[in-house]
Amino acid sequence: MSGMTQSTRPRHHSADPSEDVLLGVDTHKDVHVAAVITATGAMLDTRSFPTTREGYRQLLAWARAFGSLRRAGVECTGSYGAALTRYLQSENIAVTEANQPDKATRRRRGKTDAIDAASAAQAVLSGRATATAKTTDGPVETIRMFKMAKSSAVKSRSQAINQLKAVLVSADTALRESMTGLSNPKLIRRSLRDHPGSCGTSHAAAACQADPASHRRDQRPHHPDHSGDPGLCTEAAGPLRRRPGYRGCAADSGRRQSGAHGQCRRRLNPDPVWAVEL
Structure with missing residues (x-):
């Protein structure tokens, strides 16, 4: 351009x-x-x-x-x-x-x-517009990006495990019964272990199970909760910690509140709207 x-x-x-x-x-x-x-x-x-x-x-x-x-x-x-x-x-x-x-x-x-x-x-x-624009930088923006990456990974993980279980609904009876009642980690390990190389409906079902199971396994190490870093959260939540009557909150709530004020203290409303997040 x-x-x-x-x-x-x-x-x-x-x-x-x-x-x-x-x-x-x-x-x-x-x-x-x-x-x-x-x-x-x-x-x-x-x-x-x-x-x-x-x-x-x-x-x-x-x-x-x-x-x-x-x-x-x-x-x-x-x-x-x-x-x-x-x-x-x-x-x-x-x-x-x-x-x-x-x-x-x-x-x-x-x-x-x-x-x-x-x-x-x-x-x-x-005076219709009064909200101070967020700075979109610093530790709050870092937390927001890490939280966005984590949320995306968690969503993909949930989709993979749901797909794996959906295949079992219409799979061969023997295959379904062999995996009924297994916890998610055991179901994933079983699907990966039993992945065959031959053809057929039951083999295809097992292969379909192994594919999301491998994704589910591969996704686990790629989304550590960086947004929970104590130093980063403490620095970002400084304005919140200094509010009168603040008694602390859960990590996810603190990250949401930090993202809402965006390092602009003037965006902190003294009204009890924050009670929804705490």
């Missing part, structure tokens, strides 16, 4: 270097569409930028050319907008997570990337 930026609509308002402006960004995989509005909500301009380091630099320089930029509303700060969010925060821009406009607003105003970008900025200006 070319590194050239592209204007998506004409300017609606003249620029004033001393004026406070707000940035809104509609994020995508390859191109971000940005809009700049004044403190009174007037549209200044919209433009698209590539999702590269140079594109982020151009986006910020373009937005700052309209005035004093201190706040930005960005959609999808945990996915497509994560890298841009980190860049803006490193440049001392307060990034607020902006949700996509609701269906009623889209019906009234239409649906384009430029309109969505302007809506993100207006949501910050009006």
